Amino acid sequence: MRRLVLAVCIVSLLAGCGTFMADSPPPSDERAVTVVEEANSTVAAVEAYRFDMEMHVVASDGEQSRTVRVDGDGAVNVSVKRMQATTRMQDQSIDSYVDGYKAYQGCQDPWGGYAVENVSRSDPWATATPLHRQLLLFERSNVYWRGNETLDGNRTVLVTASPSAETIESLIDRRQAGDMDLNRGSLENATARLWVNPNTNRPVQSELRIEISQRGATATATITVQYSEYGEPTAISIPPEVYDDPHELGCPGAS
Structure with missing residues (x-):
């Protein structure tokens, strides 16, 4: 069940999924399309923002069940291509950073240190950040x-x-996905909500709710992200130790 909880956390953060069976949805509402287009246009000019995240996961396998709560926060500075995020789950806190086209993910104890990976250059840098990723959704x-x-x-x-x-x-x-085989899981339902300030066309909050099954176990996750401090001065400092001999092949023990 632990792997299912991890998988549903990854999927709910837009990291991937297996199969998804659903009827074709009806055509979009024109008013909704306009809201999304205007939000995209406004956010394209945003150079910095902050975000707060909460996630609730409930997994069950027969008579066993587990509930996981995750919270986090972070900041994005598009103009200098830097992002910082902290994620907290139970008694663990993990820091991650993006500096230009390098991403550094904090590794859990007892290994510590950071794993490093390249950020794709094929898309605009901002599309790797939470708000832009949600708008793409x-x-x-x-x-x-x-x-x-x-x-x-x-x-x-x-x-x-x-x-x-x-x-x-x-x-x-x-x-986020690392070496986990998410193809073993089936995404059975996914719904998303986006709240936008009608005066500024800036997103205020987004929510993604998913249901996933894996080897007879099921899990439901809801992740809510709030966006604030648009355009405010956002200095992102990255500790020097982040760059010290990072793990090139991912965090030890992650696979």
Whole structure:
């Protein structure tokens, strides 16, 4: 079951999936398409932002069940091509960094250190960051207008989507997936929601909910990401030890 929990965490972070069986969704609503297009246009000019993430995973296998809660936060500075993120799960905290076209993932104890991997140069650098990746998910899916909704006391516009496995797989992040064989799991359902400030066209929050099965076990995950401090001064410092003899083949014990 531990591998299923890890797999569903990876999938919910847009890292990949197995098969996905669903009826063809209806055509997109024009109002929803406009919201996504305007959000994409606005975000394309954003040079920096911060994000906060919460994830809840429930997995079961027969009489056994497990619940995992994950939270994290980070900052992105597109102008200097740097990103920092911290992810916390139970008693562990993992730091990761992107510096230009190199990504550094903190490794768990007892190994420590960082694994390094190249960031693709075939797409704009920003598409490797959480907000741009979520917008790509909506851009490549049929989207639907759900009207106005109050979020934390502020009026937003809500758009939903039901992304296909192919769409999620197109946004796969090999740094997250590592050597895990996700093809053994089947993504049975995926729904996404995006809240946008109608005055600024900036996303305020996104949510992705997925269900996955693997070898008789099932799991459901919901990941919510909030976006803030658009355009604010964002200095991202990377500790010198990140660059000290990083693991070239991934974190030890990760496979």
